[in-house]
Amino acid sequence: MSGKATVVAPSNIALIKYWGVRDPERAIPWNPSLSMTLRRCTTRTTVAGREAGAADEVLLRTAAGLEPATPPFAARVVAHLDRLREWAAVGTPFRVATENSFPMGSGLASSASGFAALALAFAAALEREVSLRQASLLAWSSGSGSAARSVAGGFVQWPATGDEDNAAAQLLPESHWDLRDVIAVVDASAKEVPSREGHRLASTSPYFERRLAALVERLRRVRIALEQRDFAALAPLVEEEAVDLHLIAMSSRPPIFYWRPATLGVLERVRHLRRAGIEVCATMDAGANVHLICTPAAEPFVAQELRRLPQVQEVIRDRVGPGPERVNDHLF
Numbered sequence: 001m002s003g004k005a006t007v008v009a010p011s012n013i014a015l016i017k018y019w020g021v022r023d024p025e026r027a028i029p030w031n032p033s034l035s036m037t038l039r040r041c042t043t044r045t046t047v048a049g050r051e052a053g054a055a056d057e058v059l060l061r062t063a064a065g066l067e068p069a070t071p072p073f074a075a076r077v078v079a080h081l082d083r084l085r086e087w088a089a090v091g092t093p094f095r096v097a098t099e100n101s102f103p104m105g106s107g108l109a110s111s112a113s114g115f116a117a118l119a120l121a122f123a124a125a126l127e128r129e130v131s132l133r134q135a136s137l138l139a140w141s142s143g144s145g146s147a148a149r150s151v152a153g154g155f156v157q158w159p160a161t162g163d164e165d166n167a168a169a170q171l172l173p174e175s176h177w178d179l180r181d182v183i184a185v186v187d188a189s190a191k192e193v194p195s196r197e198g199h200r201l202a203s204t205s206p207y208f209e210r211r212l213a214a215l216v217e218r219l220r221r222v223r224i225a226l227e228q229r230d231f232a233a234l235a236p237l238v239e240e241e242a243v244d245l246h247l248i249a250m251s252s253r254p255p256i257f258y259w260r261p262a263t264l265g266v267l268e269r270v271r272h273l274r275r276a277g278i279e280v281c282a283t284m285d286a287g288a289n290v291h292l293i294c295t296p297a298a299e300p301f302v303a304q305e306l307r308r309l310p311q312v313q314e315v316i317r318d319r320v321g322p323g324p325e326r327v328n329d330h331l332f
């Protein structure tokens, strides 16, 4: 039997994207990625052991209270529990309950925060001390590469060593630069093509080799811009990188289109704002929603401008955050 533990883990937004796997089974990335850990978009997960012989139980907390998770969601959680049990060499069944701070099905990725929270709460329930490196490897073993970065706060790099010893590490703490992420939700539906499929197809793009070659210098320049808190240097690099991911997706065989007309509308407004001297730039993951990275001074105006766009369904104001936290506020 184990105890009960609850962890709140954050989502993150990649400034240099993980896109493409050299080994789809183990989600081994082709390229290093670099993200900013968020503060408000989080997943809270409680894990507790059940009596021997019981089945795993997976619950979701919604506005209506705790409810059994849908079968596909529960299956992903149980598959990760199996990997975690193997790591811990235990056979215990578990009850897992989870809750997202951002609206479920808002089209925002919850796998990064979700799998990081599950791995950390699992280890805590078994009273296993895990290093940051170990936590990153455990989160990544879920198959979600971005989860490997959600175990630390601030600005986090996930290398691409080509093997299984590929843990993410913090580059700069959250206190280094108070960047904001104002998220424009333009499409609240689940994406048609999961990122798993996009990763598998990425290297079929005729431009993929060029992307990998260009990334070396782009990553170096993003790191310098972050270290120097140089927004003017960071902005064009972040946008170039986001467009590059979508260029690869759109030119994969078969092609994948994540953008919607509303995505382009928001991007146009961002260019407008920057021409007017506002410190803001845009990035998108494998979806239609747009993350507007900006300085604290620019944030209120950026949020207000987004709310004026009819194609924007919801605006979420987030910022760089400190990373996961163990809490006593259990879900059951």
Ligand code: PMV
Binding pocket: 013, 014, 016, 017, 018, 019, 033, 109, 111, 112, 143, 144, 145, 146, 147, 195, 196, 285, 286
């Ligand atoms: O963590 P995954 O396997 O869902 O892949 C995430 C891929 C992107 O969000 C598009 C980019 C990234 O680095 O987060």
